[in-house]
Amino acid sequence: MKQTEHGQRRELGRRTLLAGLGAGMGLAGAAAVLGSPRRARAADHPLKGQSIHMAILGIAGWTPSKLGVDLAPDFKRYAKDRYGYDVDFSYTEAPFSQLFQKAATSLATRSAEYNIIISDSQWLGALAQPKWILPLDKYIAQRKGLDIEWFSPVVRAAYQTYPDGSKHRWGLPQEGDCMGLYIRTDLLNAPGEADNFQKKYGRKLPTSWEDFEALSFDDFTKVIEFFNRPEKGFNGFGAQYSREYDFISDPVMSLMRSTGGDVWDPKTGQVEGILNTDSNARALSTYKSLLQYMPKSAINYGVGELIDAFAQGKLFSALQWCAVGPAMITDSLKGKVMVVPTPYFPGADGKHNRNYIIGGQPWVINAFNDAAHREVALDFMEWWYTPETSLAFAKHGGNPCDxxxxxxxxxxxxxxxYRAYKYMLQNSSDFWHDPAYADLLSVQQEGFTAFATGQVNDPKHTLDYIACRQQKILYDGGTAQKAPSAACNGIRL
Amino acid sequence: MDTAPGVSATHALSDPPGVGARLAALLQRRSVLPTLLLVPVLLFFIVWNTVPTLWLLGLSFYRFSLTSGRPPIFTGFGNFESILQDSEVWLALSRTFLFVILAVGIETVLGLLLGLLFWNSQRLPGRRVALTMLFTPMVLTPVAAGTFWRLIYDPTFGVLSAMLRGLGLPTVNFLGDARTAFGSVLAVDVWMWTPFMVLMTLAALASVPKAELEAAEIDRLSFLQRLRLVILHHGKFILMLGILLRTIDAFKTMDLIYDMTFGGPGSTTQLVAIMLYRRAFEVFSMGWSSALAVILLLISIAFTATFIFVLHARERRKQDMPA
Structure with a gap:
C-alpha cells in the first residue's frame, strides 16, 4: 500500500510539470500517451522540444557499467528521432566498495544528483526500503518495452525483486554476470601435458568446454595441482580472498551453496543453524585449501588483482566474473583462453550441483527525480532493451539478460x-536482499578472511561467530524472528 | 569624560557626535574591536564544530539506520550499553591502544635520536637535502602512502619481496598474513610520522639556551646528564606537545591502514577508527556510530588532559612548596 501511495506522489509531480508545459494535459491524458503505441507517443511526447541532462552513477573500472554511457549517444539520436527531445549524459563513478556510500549519502538528502544509479543487486533492499528508488511495477505494466522476458528466473529475483519472493520490482538488469572459470587452453594443449597428466592421475586431462562442464570439484583440483608450478613463477589457480567489499564472500558462499548449504532463510531471517553447519565449515576449509595452488599474494586478491595476475600470464586458471572478460582476455591472450562452467559438486542424489553467486548490476531510478528526468530514464531503459541495443551491448563486451x-x-x-555466462546464469543465486546487507557482509568478510589468513583456525567457530552476529543484526533490524541463542553470549573470533 | 582624540570637549557637548564618530569611539574601546574580530571565527566554530558535535551527541541517544526506512527511535543510553557489551569494540580498542603505544613510542625514540643527529649540524654537507628527504613521508597523504606500501609489500610484484628473493630469502605476505599484518602497518605509520617527531625534537633543541649548554660543558656534565638536566628540562614542553599531537593522531588512524588492509586480514588491523568508519559509512548505523564517536571523543579529551596534567605537575609542585 505504501508503495502505491509513493507512486501517486511521484505522479503528482509529473502532472505539475505537464501543466507547466502548457500542453493542457492532465494525468489521465499523460497515462493514455504512455500507454499508447510507441509511434503515437513519438509525436506527442510530453518532453518534445526540451533539452534534458541525465546523470548516471556507475562502477569505476567496470566495463559493462561504463558501456551504459558509452552507448548513450545512440539513445540521443533515438530520443530525438522518436520523442523529439534532446538528451545528454554525464557519468560519475566510484569503486564497488564506495559506490553504495556515494549513492546512499546523496539519496538520503533526497537529492536528484544522480538520475539513474547502477546499483549492485544486493543493495536493492537498502535502496528500496527507505523509498529512495522508484518502484517499477506500474511503469513495467504501462510500457511494453520494459516488460522483458528474461533468460532465467534468477534475473528477476536478483536484479529486480525486493522483498525476496515478492512481486515488487525496483530495478532492471543493466548487465548480468556470473562466475566463470577462465582456462589457459594454450597450456592445456601444450605437447606432453595430456600424457603427463594421464601418467600422474590415471585419467584424461579435460581439454574441451564439455570436459569442464562434466568436471567435478575434486577432479578440478587435480588439474590445478598439475599446472601449479611455483618454482617457475606460475600457479594453477587464482580466486578472490580480499577483505574488500564482498570479494571473499562470493566464492565461499558459492562453495557452501553448491555443497548443499546456505547462509540464511530469507523467509524467517534465520541464520543460526543454517550458516554454521558442518557442511558449510567444510566448504570454508576447502576454499582455504585452494590457496596452495595460488601465488602467495592471492590472499589479498580482489577482482583487480586477479585480473592482473591472469593477464600477466601467472595463472593457469581463475575463478572470475564473466563481466571482466575483456580485461582478462588481453590481446596477448586472445585465442589462448577458454571460459567454462565452474566445477560441480556431486549431490547425494547424483546430481551435479552448481550454485554460484550471481554478479551483475541492476540500474535503478532515483525516486527524487522530477517528472521529466523520470520520463527520460524510463525511455532510456526501454531503449536499452531493444534488440538492437541489446546486441550492440553484447558486441561491446556487456552481458545482456533478455x-x-x-x-x-x-x-x-x-x-x-558467453557460453559459460549463459550456462552459469541458470546456476547462480544472490546474496541477501536486506536493508542490513552491508552490516551482514562486513561481519562475514571479517570472519572469512580471519579464517583464510590464519587469525582463527577453527572453521566451525568462525561460522558460529558470523551466524551469531548476523542473527543479531537481522533480529535488531526486524527481519529475523528469533534473537541470537544463548550460545552466542560472549562469542568472539 | 572620554572624548575621541582631536574632538574638543566644547564641541562634543554642543553637538551630538555623528554615527561615524560614535562608531569610531566604540571601536576604540578596548574590548569591542577584538570581540568583533573574533566573531567570524566564533561563528565558523559554532556552525562547523559546536553544532555538529551537539548533533552527534543527540544522535547517539537514538537508534537510527539510514537504510532502514524507519524514523530514529530514542533509546537513551542503549547505544552506549550495546558498545560497552560488544567484545569486538573492546578488541578494536585494545588493538588501537597497542598501536598508539608502539607507534608513538617508536616514533618518539627514533625522532629524538635523529633530531640529536641533526642538531648543530649546520655545516654538515647535504644537510638540507637529507632533512627534506627525511620529512617527505610526513607530507604525503595517508591514502597515497598506503597505496605505495600496499604495492611495496605485495608478495608477488612488490619491491620488498624482490629484495628478499634477491637475498635468497623466502618472500613474506606482509599484509596478508595474520601474524605480520599488524607489524607491517605499524612500520608504515612509523615511517610516515617519525619525521614529525624529528621536527619537534629539533624545535625543542632550538629552545635550549646556549649559555646553559656552555655552562654544562664547562661543568663537564656527561651527555646523558646534559640531556636530562638541560636539554629535556627546556625542551620537554615542545616534545610533550609532539607526543600529545601524535597520540591523538595515531588514535584516530584510519585512512593509512584502510587503504592497505581494509582492517584485515580478519580483524587483525581493525583499529577503532576503522570500525567507526565502517559502521557509519558502510553500514549507515548512525546512532550506534555516533555513540562510539562520542566515546572516542571523550578518550581523546582524557589523553589531552592527562598529558597537560603530567606536563604541569612539576610546576605545580614547585608552586606548592613553601618559600
Missing part, C-alpha cells in the same frame, strides 16, 4: 565467455 538476445543462434560466439 531471452531474445541470449537465445540468438550466434550469441555464444559473440564473446569467448
Amino acid at each position: 531471452k531474445a538476445t541470449l537465445t540468438r543462434p550466434d550469441f555464444d560466439s559473440i564473446q569467448p565467455w
Whole structure:
C-alpha cells in the first residue's frame, strides 16, 4: 500500500510539470500517451522540444557499467528521432566498495544528483526500503518495452525483486554476470601435458568446454595441482580472498551453496543453524585449501588483482566474473583462453550441483527525480532493451539478460565467455536482499578472511561467530524472528 | 569624560557626535574591536564544530539506520550499553591502544635520536637535502602512502619481496598474513610520522639556551646528564606537545591502514577508527556510530588532559612548596 501511495506522489509531480508545459494535459491524458503505441507517443511526447541532462552513477573500472554511457549517444539520436527531445549524459563513478556510500549519502538528502544509479543487486533492499528508488511495477505494466522476458528466473529475483519472493520490482538488469572459470587452453594443449597428466592421475586431462562442464570439484583440483608450478613463477589457480567489499564472500558462499548449504532463510531471517553447519565449515576449509595452488599474494586478491595476475600470464586458471572478460582476455591472450562452467559438486542424489553467486548490476531510478528526468530514464531503459541495443551491448563486451538476445543462434560466439555466462546464469543465486546487507557482509568478510589468513583456525567457530552476529543484526533490524541463542553470549573470533 | 582624540570637549557637548564618530569611539574601546574580530571565527566554530558535535551527541541517544526506512527511535543510553557489551569494540580498542603505544613510542625514540643527529649540524654537507628527504613521508597523504606500501609489500610484484628473493630469502605476505599484518602497518605509520617527531625534537633543541649548554660543558656534565638536566628540562614542553599531537593522531588512524588492509586480514588491523568508519559509512548505523564517536571523543579529551596534567605537575609542585 505504501508503495502505491509513493507512486501517486511521484505522479503528482509529473502532472505539475505537464501543466507547466502548457500542453493542457492532465494525468489521465499523460497515462493514455504512455500507454499508447510507441509511434503515437513519438509525436506527442510530453518532453518534445526540451533539452534534458541525465546523470548516471556507475562502477569505476567496470566495463559493462561504463558501456551504459558509452552507448548513450545512440539513445540521443533515438530520443530525438522518436520523442523529439534532446538528451545528454554525464557519468560519475566510484569503486564497488564506495559506490553504495556515494549513492546512499546523496539519496538520503533526497537529492536528484544522480538520475539513474547502477546499483549492485544486493543493495536493492537498502535502496528500496527507505523509498529512495522508484518502484517499477506500474511503469513495467504501462510500457511494453520494459516488460522483458528474461533468460532465467534468477534475473528477476536478483536484479529486480525486493522483498525476496515478492512481486515488487525496483530495478532492471543493466548487465548480468556470473562466475566463470577462465582456462589457459594454450597450456592445456601444450605437447606432453595430456600424457603427463594421464601418467600422474590415471585419467584424461579435460581439454574441451564439455570436459569442464562434466568436471567435478575434486577432479578440478587435480588439474590445478598439475599446472601449479611455483618454482617457475606460475600457479594453477587464482580466486578472490580480499577483505574488500564482498570479494571473499562470493566464492565461499558459492562453495557452501553448491555443497548443499546456505547462509540464511530469507523467509524467517534465520541464520543460526543454517550458516554454521558442518557442511558449510567444510566448504570454508576447502576454499582455504585452494590457496596452495595460488601465488602467495592471492590472499589479498580482489577482482583487480586477479585480473592482473591472469593477464600477466601467472595463472593457469581463475575463478572470475564473466563481466571482466575483456580485461582478462588481453590481446596477448586472445585465442589462448577458454571460459567454462565452474566445477560441480556431486549431490547425494547424483546430481551435479552448481550454485554460484550471481554478479551483475541492476540500474535503478532515483525516486527524487522530477517528472521529466523520470520520463527520460524510463525511455532510456526501454531503449536499452531493444534488440538492437541489446546486441550492440553484447558486441561491446556487456552481458545482456533478455531471452531474445541470449537465445540468438550466434550469441555464444559473440564473446569467448558467453557460453559459460549463459550456462552459469541458470546456476547462480544472490546474496541477501536486506536493508542490513552491508552490516551482514562486513561481519562475514571479517570472519572469512580471519579464517583464510590464519587469525582463527577453527572453521566451525568462525561460522558460529558470523551466524551469531548476523542473527543479531537481522533480529535488531526486524527481519529475523528469533534473537541470537544463548550460545552466542560472549562469542568472539 | 572620554572624548575621541582631536574632538574638543566644547564641541562634543554642543553637538551630538555623528554615527561615524560614535562608531569610531566604540571601536576604540578596548574590548569591542577584538570581540568583533573574533566573531567570524566564533561563528565558523559554532556552525562547523559546536553544532555538529551537539548533533552527534543527540544522535547517539537514538537508534537510527539510514537504510532502514524507519524514523530514529530514542533509546537513551542503549547505544552506549550495546558498545560497552560488544567484545569486538573492546578488541578494536585494545588493538588501537597497542598501536598508539608502539607507534608513538617508536616514533618518539627514533625522532629524538635523529633530531640529536641533526642538531648543530649546520655545516654538515647535504644537510638540507637529507632533512627534506627525511620529512617527505610526513607530507604525503595517508591514502597515497598506503597505496605505495600496499604495492611495496605485495608478495608477488612488490619491491620488498624482490629484495628478499634477491637475498635468497623466502618472500613474506606482509599484509596478508595474520601474524605480520599488524607489524607491517605499524612500520608504515612509523615511517610516515617519525619525521614529525624529528621536527619537534629539533624545535625543542632550538629552545635550549646556549649559555646553559656552555655552562654544562664547562661543568663537564656527561651527555646523558646534559640531556636530562638541560636539554629535556627546556625542551620537554615542545616534545610533550609532539607526543600529545601524535597520540591523538595515531588514535584516530584510519585512512593509512584502510587503504592497505581494509582492517584485515580478519580483524587483525581493525583499529577503532576503522570500525567507526565502517559502521557509519558502510553500514549507515548512525546512532550506534555516533555513540562510539562520542566515546572516542571523550578518550581523546582524557589523553589531552592527562598529558597537560603530567606536563604541569612539576610546576605545580614547585608552586606548592613553601618559600
